[in-house]
Amino acid sequence: MEDRIVKEGVLWKRGGSTAKCLKTNGWKEKHVELSKNGFLCYFSKGGERETARKVIVTPGSVRKLPRRKQIFYGKHSKHAFMITGHDHVFYFGADSEDECTAWMEALEDASIVHDGQEMGHTLRMMYSLFRLADKDFSGTISKAEAQSIAHRMNAQCNPPEISAAFRKRAIRSLSKELDFEQFCSLWREITLNKFDVSEFEKAGGEDVESTITPKQLTMYLQRQGNTEVSEEFIRMVLSRHLGQASADSTDPSLLGCDVFMFSDIVQSNDNGVLHQKIVKTVYQDMTHPLSNYWVNSSHNTYLTGDQLKSSSTIDMYRIALEQGSRCVELDTWDGANGEPIVYHGYTMTSKISFHAIIQCIKDYGFKSSPYPLILSLENHCSLPQQIRMAEIMEDILGEMLVMPTLEDEQRLPSPAALVGKVILKGEKSKENSFGTVSAEEPDESDPVELIESALEDSAPTVDYTVEAVAELKEATSKAKSKLNHLEKQKTIAVRADLSKLIFLDIGSKSALIKAWEKGQVNVPNAPATQMCNISEPLCLKLAQKFPQQWKMHNEEHLSRIYPSGLRVGSSNLNPLFPWSLGCQIVAMNLQGHDTAYQINHGRFLQNAGCGYVLKPTQLRNAKDTAEDALPVTCIGAKGGKAGLLTVNVLTGYHLPKPYGAVRGERIDPYVKIRVYSPYGCREKFVTRVVRRNGYNPQWNETFQFNVQDVGLSMFHLVCRDKDFGSSDDMIGMFSFPVNLLQMGLRYVPLVGVCLTGCRPCSRQALRISSLQMQNTLTVFAFFSLHVPFSRLHWFGCTCRRGGLSFAGSWRR
Known part of the structure; x- marks a missing residue:
């Protein structure tokens, strides 16, 4: 393997493994060299290169340190990054932000390039595992090391089969070990997916040794429902994949599309279940008033666990904002030395500084989305500390704060008009509120x-x-x-200093209910900036009595629904029912990765994950303009409200062990599919269990769902590992609105759930997971559509001593 040095310099290193990091107090200056093959060598300054220690850099293992670790790790870690593996964590500090970024980019490039060409995701996985198995860094592996790779990849391979294939190639090369190209040939021979071979033959391939032309591949994809592809587009895709799908160094222009390249293209974004226009761009009209959008929202954002005794941390705000949340909550209370604090009042949860949170919001509030951020203030502070709150927000946020105007009281502004702005939601003082009863000016006596x-x-x-x-x-x-x-x-009582900053005023629930009882839609003379804040139990009661009036009310005003106080374990309410009433803000506990959280995550993947999704036409004012037409390959492009959805689960690719583990027995995967609607989930289908095979399990099972409302229903798929005698572990899940799923043969990525959060997998080797599905939708208007789904994001987690650590945000 090539060992040419592509970058070198001096960095500060801390620790060597997870255990050593806790024992080492200082940073040590090291000379660092990055070789072309992705090895990072380091040795003491002035030392011999022969004594260098090596670190294997795999795709996705390099990331920047969270701010709390930067502070903890001392002066040399202000611009630091970390390299993680299944049994080690290395920390390196640079002198500047530019140097840190340069090293991270060089490390990531070195981990995905082989022989001067960028590898596809399948080849990256194999290359990463090959280097992990190469214990002596010789560039070759033995038969025992090859068998250990098979176990890590969850492949259903017999040891005698691996031994025979290994021996055949070893004799041919006159060596007892195989290099990476020989290993790729061996691995693909013994793990070739039967489904890929069958589909390749349908596309025109004679056998696994043959190739097909761009025209044949174009015609195949069009037959499978991907009607948007053209031969010119396929040629461009092939030129991009030719250097990625094979370890062969032959000139890519002389190669056709073989079965392995065919498999990679079918699993790529170009044939995904989610249309790239929907997930990569803000395709919806963002000039409607705020009341016409669903807003990605979090509840008690500061908490890391349950509602009674878990820790509070500023990092949870960063995580929520980077995941696309556009509404975060701050429960403010009186703190020491006149400084307000944030925590869950009257509980054992820890306390954090209000000032630090506002600074975090300024730093991270608009990195993942430019559209307005709503701060939901639950104000429990005394008047002096309310003044301090106003000072902090004015000093830090300044012109980012939105001040209410008379025009806003008639009609809410649009997200496009509030780009880069921060909206405060809370209770105003009595002179500025409508339909509320405020307290009198309090006596300042002791x-x-x-x-x-x-x-x-x-x-x-x-x-x-x-x-x-x-x-x-x-x-x-x-x-x-x-x-x-x-x-x-x-x-x-709200001090005028704070009241003047509040844009969205919390109105009286009793006044609104009385108006509904009289047959009115809104409280008389209430401005558009007045909204209601309603708990989960009250939401269910009001929805039974005043469903139509609430829907009409939400055409001009905002409604926020928050979880019941009985959900002390940080579980979530199902957001579909409030969404069907037009409620814009449904607060979710981001630390509770239950089904409701997964549905919320799937809803806001569209529109480039900006945190705002335009509500369906039936939930908006009739005077508003209609939304843009969906791509023709989407289910909702043909119209219709109800239908019969047919899903054929075919095969799986590279399903990992649960929670990112690299050791343990091979998994026994199965798939559970549901279609959730606002009226409840009535149908659930489960595939059979495939024993001891997570690399390429085969199902080929078909299920049908009666979809009552295509525009509001959510498709939800979960892949689990069957455990006998204990609960089944989740491997990954996928969730997305039914009307936005593409029709035909499509590739569906899965997202993994971590203990403290989810992050994009960044194409890490052991975190890659997907399912292949073929779907059909028969709409009740007596016309049929042929269905597939688009590839979305990669998610995963990092294993650390039996637990999972969060780092990063959603990527688009």
């Missing part, structure tokens, strides 16, 4: 003095007889009542 004053005013003037005792109890009761009233004033 609470103890107020109690003593109340007792003195109500003290009995007779001896302590039975009547006197009764009077004393009554006086005490009045004093407590007065104190409670003052405490309520202390909480509800």
